[in-house]
Amino acid sequence: MNNSKMVGMPQYNPLESMMSRFNQAATILGLDDQISNVLKSPDKVVIVNIPVTMDDGSLQVFEGYRVVHSVHLGPSKGGIRYSMDVHLDEVKALAAWMTWKCAIVNIPYGGAKGGIKCDPRTMSKGELERLTRGYTLAMKDVFGEDRDIPAPDMGTGQQEMAWILDEYSKIRGQNSWGVVTGKPLVMGGSQGRVEATGRGVMVSTRGALAKLGIKPTDATCVVQGFGNVGSISARLISELGVKIVGISDISGGYHNPSGIDVEAAIKFVANSSTRSLEGFTGGSKVSNAELLTLHCDVLVPAAMEDQITAENAADIKAKLIVEGANGPTTADADPILHQKGTLVVPDILANAGGVTVSYFEWVQNRLGYYWTEERVHRRADRVMKMAFDNVYQTAEKYRVSMRIAAYIVALDKVASTLKLRGKF
Numbered sequence: 478m479n480n481s482k483m484v485g486m487p488q489y490n491p492l493e494s495m496m497s498r499f500n501q502a503a504t505i506l507g508l509d510d511q512i513s514n515v516l517k518s519p520d521k522v523v524i525v526n527i528p529v530t531m532d533d534g535s536l537q538v539f540e541g542y543r544v545v546h547s548v549h550l551g552p553s554k555g556g557i558r559y560s561m562d563v564h565l566d567e568v569k570a571l572a573a574w575m576t577w578k579c580a581i582v583n584i585p586y587g588g589a590k591g592g593i594k595c596d597p598r599t600m601s602k603g604e605l606e607r608l609t610r611g612y613t614l615a616m617k618d619v620f621g622e623d624r625d626i627p628a629p630d631m632g633t634g635q636q637e638m639a640w641i642l643d644e645y646s647k648i649r650g651q652n653s654w655g656v657v658t659g660k661p662l663v664m665g666g667s668q669g670r671v672e673a674t675g676r677g678v679m680v681s682t683r684g685a686l687a688k689l690g691i692k693p694t695d696a697t698c699v700v701q702g703f704g705n706v707g708s709i710s711a712r713l714i715s716e717l718g719v720k721i722v723g724i725s726d727i728s729g730g731y732h733n734p735s736g737i738d739v740e741a742a743i744k745f746v747a748n749s750s751t752r753s754l755e756g757f758t759g760g761s762k763v764s765n766a767e768l769l770t771l772h773c774d775v776l777v778p779a780a781m782e783d784q785i786t787a788e789n790a791a792d793i794k795a796k797l798i799v800e801g802a803n804g805p806t807t808a809d810a811d812p813i814l815h816q817k818g819t820l821v822v823p824d825i826l827a828n829a830g831g832v833t834v835s836y837f838e839w840v841q842n843r844l845g846y847y848w849t850e851e852r853v854h855r856r857a858d859r860v861m862k863m864a865f866d867n868v869y870q871t872a873e874k875y876r877v878s879m880r881i882a883a884y885i886v887a888l889d890k891v892a893s894t895l896k897l898r899g900k901f
């Protein structure tokens with residue numbers, strides 16, 4: 478449903494986008510309404526207000542959320558997002574997507590997501606630390622190595638995970654390495670975690686190009702978003718031989734039909750005071766809207782939700798869309814892309830490399846035995862390839878898009894587990 482008429486509300490609601498796909502898959506599976514209702518409702522919704530002393534001495538209150546969608550397959554798992562756009566329906570959708578994602582890659586986790594309404598780019602390191610510790614304290618009875626395990630998402634990274642680990646360990650009176658993933662290497666992080674999501678996007682792109690009969694060295698690609706997922710996806714996809722002809726971030730889009738030097742762009746962002754592509758001269762400036770409809774074979778949306786909609790789906794030239802971001806395509810765009818024959822590798826499959834290596838990190842923390850980068854990559858690539866093949870075959874079997882097939886795989890698994898565990 479389009480909420481554009483509601484003043485102050487986002488135009489699209491990611492929770493409704495999720496529900497629309499859920500309902501299609503549930504109908505195909507013949508899932509009974511009672512089980513569907515359980516799977517649609519989050520197990521737990523926690524809202525906290527976190528007072529933080531700012532550097533100027535003032536006291537500000539920040540609203541934080543944690544939604545645990547499901548623990549049927551194992552402890553819940555999901556990132557924490559810092560953004561002014563965070564709202565409860567978004568966190569609920571992201572939490573449910575985590576449940577489906579973990580089921581698709583066959584790891585023993587349920588789904589959760591957290592968020593704090595804040596603008597991390599305008600906050601000092603000290604303010605961010607106090608906010609993160611306050612959030613952890615408020616969530617001390619939600620988080621837990623065998624209960625609910627956070628990770629990074631938009632606006633958070635290794636430093637926030639280190640603060641969460643430290644604060645939680647102090648509360649418990651012992652180091653709890655496995656309570657959070659995406660930690661720095663020296664604090665029990667895993668080799669390969671930083672690259673994991675982008676690497677999974679690359680493995681999905683490689684698999685989908687093979688299905689389409691396109692040689693990577695003949696292909697061009699546009700990537701929207703140049704943070705953790707976008708920049709690493711761009712680098713690894715370019716290493717396949719694909720020419721990256723467009724990149725973008727919050728500062729806008731950059732187009733170069735002769736190919737963008739991705740390494741130079743990554744260095745540019747790392748050295749820029751704004752931590753963005755603002756001022757990058759390796760491509761001509763285009764708007765983010767123009768970027769999505771550039772001529773290319775592969776489009777990787779890796780920024781945020783609701784970028785490909787019924788308004789622009791018909792204008793998208795890419796034959797293949799590999800969703801690095803969560804929820805970049807709205808439900809009303811799905812049929813337009815499907816009818817055009819655009820192959821879409823959906824978010825809950827394409828970006829599942831991140832949670833897969835988060836799981837490996839947690840396993841290593843529990844074992845106290847750490848793997849080499851080569852082992853992490855090999856195992857994660859195998860998981861992603863198996864999940865891709867399973868979803869692709871399911872799409873062929875039911876004659877549906879890969880997105881609906883991914884929901885079918887996930888719902889089938891979670892619903893059968895729920896039935897076996899029993900209802901009350």
Ligand code: NAD
Pocket residue numbers: 629630631632633674701702703704705706707725726727728753765779780781782801802803804828829831832
């Ligand atoms: P990030 O904060 O590192 O990067 C986000 C990027 O998007 C930045 O380059 C930012 O400038 C850009 N951006 C923001 N608003 C934009 C706009 N309006 N137009 C174009 N670009 C814009 O975040 P990330 O971790 O890379 O996450 C990106 C997406 O991938 C999110 O949807 C997130 O949920 C999803 N995701 C992340 C992970 C992970 O491991 N980090 C795993 C799975 C999914």
